[in-house]
């Protein structure tokens with residue numbers, strides 16, 4: 001039985017005040033929720049503060065990026081070991097905003113995946129097609145290519161205790177979520193693709209959906225058998241909306 005994971009991707013949002021306020025609000029809202037893992041990924045500069053603010057709660061912490069190097073002359077970067085050192089559990093990699101604005105390639109993202117596994121951190125590997133790719137019927141081919149970059153270098157065991165987030169780029173921040181049926185079809189494709197290499201690993205890997213998840217559409221998305229939670233952007237910036245999504249995941253995945 002897979003345990004759902006709902007994770008908030010704060011992107012470039014936040015302040016010292018917001019970290020304390022949002023985490024305090026969330027702690028109250030989710031203290032009695034069972035059956036769903038909860039994580040938030042604030043910007044790097046607030047991770048340590050957020051970790052302290054969340055201590056003793058069920059809220060786990062994640063980062064939004066990592067460098068492929070562990071130390072040395074790499075100005076402006078943050079290493080996997082540093083993230084581990086301050087108590088991070090998850091690290092988002094391959095987000096479409098990094099693929100687009102920072103020109104991150106499938107190969108670089110696979111290197112990040114490897115460095116995270118080595119450090120004992122859990123990669124949250126984002127994959128997904130653009131609107132043009134979707135319209136051209138390339139959704140499955142794009143997702144397969146993005147998964148294969150990791151499968152080729154590390155094999156299917158890399159996905160043991162890892163997370164995949166299927167995020168159609170056209171659904172991110174647009175208010176236009178994939179329908180539950182659309183998302184389920186791609187999630188099943190992703191799981192089947194990994195199962196071609198290792199059925200056991202495929203059966204346990206967490207596959208989140210991301211892209212305009214909100215308090216109103218979460219329950220229906222989570223009712224799909226291969227949707228194991230969500231990576232939430234905009235709606236993770238409000239404690240009450242994020243808590244509704246967390247509760248919907250816990251409820252939907254009850255045995």
Ligand code: PGA
Nearest residue numbers: 172173211212232233234
């Ligand atoms: P959104 O972002 O929920 O604001 O669409 C999701 C994401 O980019 O992870």
